[in-house]
Amino acid sequence: MTASLSDRRGFLASAAGLAGTALTGCIGQSASSSDTVTLGVLEDRSGNFALVGDPKHKASMLAIEEINADGGINGKEIEVFDPDPQSDNQRYQELTRRAIGQKNVDALWAGYSSATREAIRPIIDREDQLYFYTTQYEGGVCDKNVFAVGPTARQQLGIVLPYLVDEYGPNIYTIAADYNFGQLSADWVKVLAKENGAEVINEEFIPLSNSQFGSTINRIQEADPDFVMSMLVGANHTSFYEQKASAGLEVPIGTSTAMAQGYEHLRLDPPAMANVYAGVNYMEEVPTKRNTEDGGFVDRYFEKFPDAPYLNEEAENNYFSIYMYKRAVEQAGTTDQEEVKAALESGITYPAPEAPEGEEIRLDGATHHVDHHMWVMKADEKHNVEAVANRVIPETFLSETVGCNLPKEAEETQYTPQDFYEEAG
Amino acid sequence: MVNGLNLLFQFLDSFAFIVLAAAGLAIIFGIMGVINLAHGEFIMVGAYATTLANVRLGLPLPVAMLAGVLVSAVFGLVVERVIISGAVPNAVSRRTLGRDIVEPLYDRLADSMVATWGLSLIMVQGVRLTLGNSLDQIGTPLGKLAYGGFSYPTYRVLLAGVAVCVLALTYYVFTRTEYGMRARATIQNKPIASALGVDTERTYMTTFAIGSGVAGLTGALYAPTITMVPSLGGAFLVEAFVAVVVGGPSVVLGTALAGGLLGSINALISNLVGTFFGRIALLVTAILMIRFLPEGITGYVEHVRERRKEGA
Structure with missing residues (x-):
């Protein structure tokens, strides 16, 4: 009873807040050009995504603390609005409305899963709110308000799949989570397989509620592929790695x-992750100077959060994108959201921890995606992780295949590979 | 192409998972009339206690598993005293207010559901707050069985044997011991049982502790094979409830038959078509059973027997 009452009150409050902004648009902006910059950071610290969402929140706080200690953005201190959305999409929607309507955030970072992003994107677009989505994802979002700064499936699979084809051979077996992200990622495996002269000999989609992999493992053994591409998601699916190791399945993945x-190489007992190759833009073990040197990114993170278990891919994305936002505001000379978006579209760069010394990663203005420095990270028998390949991979699906050019043509669309490739779908 | 050994191992694996997932729930529901929606969290307590005892205290795995069972049995005892029977809050309120404030939840199906659901939410979040989002996991012991181009983890095949033992032991305890007789008497007719000198309070308490201890055993046994997160109990819940519904009123026979039926359907369809359809087949079977055998397999068997008697 109390819960539904407070929900209703929260809803009323945010509705009132929305009405307020609509009436007083200009006043809202003058409020934001006062002496602080307000950033909304909605990241999960409880519920299903807490394990992977918590590092995003922590790294955001690190970036904000560093910037404030260094004099803020254009001399203005950063204020944070960061309630816990608890991995609940309805709560995300309510908090997004509150962040925009009541807190007048100048920019918003929010959401782990694609489902969350799609749940709040209509609200973002209605209000034309500057929004950063930082999780690695299936790709294809071409939206004038959304800066999807995490790597896409084309970039992540695009570094690891060709490497494995070279190393082990052309026969691929795909296992993927049975929902939007997994299905689209499996389509990208097929597209990339064709581009690299390889072939997907079988694929299986696993329901998210499944935690028993006996028959899947037998089927992989029967097909005997050169390597497996795994786009499994969530705690239930993590059990696959332990189960395939105890079954003695030794195929590269x-x-x-x-x-x-989810730092499985630290949580699971070796050799569960032996011979797993991750295509990523960042993980704690990425061997760049900025990341690993004394006083580098890893040092600063664990100095602020000594009890944190891991510094993950999305944490770095939150971290560098807050700095990119800072650069864009400084370039625009204002926190006015349309002007900041224009500044971000001008090709902002940043020396992110993922990039080697002397290199900066670049935000592509046309697509609002990042040309990431991608890594293939391999875990060995003892779960030591080493980098075996790396290079810059631009996000070419939106720029070349789709032709997304947001400064020229404002859109709010998500494109899928089925629309453009015969072998997908 | 069907490989016989693959199918056999997948069946044993699936059978063990369903039986072990359902056993503790079947005892608490079948004998005490409490729908325990925190059943998954009782499993989680067993799994966490096992993992912590093994990884942090360095106990050997079998000892750690025993610790897991004991911890969850004691935990079940506390839950029974505080929430299900309300004995502890009532003792306090009798002294301060002079009356009881909690009505026991036995045989109050809907009420027990709400109370235990709340308990499960508190437990998942409580563990997340105190022990973090995950624990380091134990590796699966005992290696693999290799045959042709295939292999299967030995440990998971052995679990089927353990499942049968759990069923046999439960059967023995509830039919061949004095405690078992008292427990059945209490559930059949509480006033008469207590008039005949059975301490029904104590019987309830013991039965609930046994049920949660069995749930804890499931957690302990699966701890080396699944990911240690606070919400891990959820993975067992669907199989557990489906098995109890399909099995019907007889705890041991019902659970065994449900495990056999659902396990073979799941293994066969997973093997022939894929994991996704294996799960669908499991749920479709449950729907069909609820529609055509609402009393479950053992309820139907009972029904047929009664009819025969009447006919004779």
Whole structure:
């Protein structure tokens, strides 16, 4: 009873807040050009995504603390609005409305899963709110208000799949989570297989509620592929790695989801993750100077959060994108959201921890995606992780295949590979 | 192409999972009339206690598993005293207010559902707050069985044997011991049982502790094979409830038959078509059973027997 009452009150309050902004648009902006910058950070610290969402929240706080200690953005201190959305999409919607309507956030970081992003994107677009989505994802979002700064499936699979084809051979077996992200990622495996002269000999989609992999493992053994591409998601699916190791399945596995987000190589007993190759833009073990040197990214993170278990891929994305936002505001000379978006579209760069010394990663203005420095990270028998390949991979699906050019043509669309490739779907 | 050994191992694996997932729930529901929606969390307590005892205290795995069972049995005892029977809050309120404030939840199906659901939410979040989002996991012991181009983890095949033992032991305890007789008497007719000198309070308490201890055993046994997160109990819940519904009123026979039926359907369809359809087949079977055998397999058997008697 109390819960539904407070929900209703929360809803009323945010509705009132929305009405307020609509009436007083200009006043809202003058409020934001006062002496602080307000950033909304909605990241999960409880519920299903807490394991992977918590590092995003922590790294955001690190970036904000560093910037404030260094004099803020254009001399203005950053204020944070960061309630816990508890991995609940309805709560995300309510908090997004509150962030925009009541808190007048100048920019918003929010959401782990694609489902969350799609749940709040209509609200973002209605209000033309500057929004950063930082999780690695299936790709294809071409939206004038959304800066999807995490790597896409084309970038992650695009570094690890060709490497494994070279190393082990052309026969691929795909296992993927049975929902939007997994299905689209499996389509990308097929597209990339064709581009690299390889072939997907079988694929299986696993329901998210499934935690028993006996028959899946037997089927992989029967097909005897050169390597497996695994886009499994969530705690239930993590059990696959332990189960395949105890069954003695020793086939190499490429992945865009394991290790870099949920640090399975630290949580599971070796050799569960032996011979797993992750295609990522960042994980704690990425061997760049900025990341590993004394006083580098890893040092600063664990100094602020000594009890944190891991520094994951999405944490770095939150971190560098807050700095990119800072650069854009400084370039625009204002926190006015349309002007900041224009500044971000001008090709902002940043020396992110993922990039080697002397290199900066670049935000592509046309597509609002990032040309990431991508890594293939391999775990060995003892779960030591080493980098075996790396290079810059631009996000070419939106720029070349779709032709997304947001400064020229404002859109709010998500494109899928089925629309453009015969072999997908 | 069907490989016989693959199919056999997948069946044993699936059978063990369903039987072990359902056993503790079947005892608490079948004998005490409490729908325990925190059943998954009782399993989680067993799994966490086992993992912590093994990884942090360095106990050997079998000892750690025993610790897991004991911890969850004691935990079940506390839950029974505080929430299900309300004995502890009532003792306090009798002293301060002079009356009881909690009505026991036995045989109050809907009420027990709400109370235990709340308990499960508190437990998942409580563990998340105190022990973090995950624990380091134990590796699966005992290696693999290799045959042709295939292999299967030995440990998971052995679990089927353990499942049968759990069923046999439960059967023995509830039919061949004095405690078992008292427990059945209490559930059949509480006033008469207590008039005949059975301490019904104590019987309830013991039965609930046994049920949660069995749930804890499931957690302990699966701890080396699944990911240690606070919400891990959820993975067992669907199989557990489906098995109890399909099995019907007889705890041991019902659970065994449900495990056999659902396990073979799940294994066969998973093997022939895929994991996704294996799960669908499991749920479709449950729907059909609820529609055509609402009393479950053992309820139907009972029904047929009664009819025969009447006919004779």
